[in-house]
Amino acid sequence: MLDTGRSQSQSWSDDAGIGLIEIIISMFLLALLATAFLPILVQGLTTSVRTTTIATASQLAGQQLDKLRELGTTCSEVSVFDDVAPATTTDERGTVYQPHRQVAACPLTYPGVVSVRVWVTRTGVAQPLAEATTLFYVKTAAP
Template identity: 55%
Template sequence: MNENAKPDLNPNESGFGLIEIMVSMFLIAMLAVAFLPLLINGLRTTVTNATIATASQLVNEQLDSARDIPANCTDISAFDDLPVATTTDERGTVYRPHRLVATCATDPALYPTVVKVSSWATKDGETDRLAEAVTLVYLESPAP
């Protein structure tokens, strides 16, 4: 018998390899479809987390700016009146930081004191707050 000769194949089994491949591709496709919602949900969560992280960073920058102002009521009140620039992230989302400084004490006898400064961030044109924080700023006097 010749070693290079091919064994005789049963004519009823011709194409059996192709059917197996098609069935395995179908099963792999079914698994991919089953994991697709999980992948989409993960991507949405990633976008939401990135948005909140950026908004939180903007809020912290506003509060840090308030802490860097000279410790008097006149300067902190002027800080509240300054316009706040919008920020755009690498995905094209536009954020608008907001800040609010509480009213300072008018009686010089009450100084030194603190004043509450609130900050929050929204998407531009929306009112839902993505992140917000409050801090107390130390004031030594009502005026410089």
């Protein structure tokens, strides 16, 4: 067996207490890092929720325009689209969306176009989350 010149009890006493100090310092540094990154994490989560809400509202606005396309190409059919109030939709997070529609007056000559505006709001909030305006082609006044 090799003799290193030190006894085992002497090598233990040289390192005594270092582990506890290193743990305390590393916990302090970890707390500093967590405090620095916490605002970034919160902002990222907030942005994610906002983006999901806007994407859902955009999808609902597109669905409203799809329903308009299914009705037909006469002005009376497009006017019915404006008369029926769209139903609210609730997503998996509990956000309630309210679609709105606005159809302009029928043209004086046919064929022509009718301006249609669709927007989606959150219940209790007047500002639109998503909005679409389009010109819809109509062939005649009535079927």
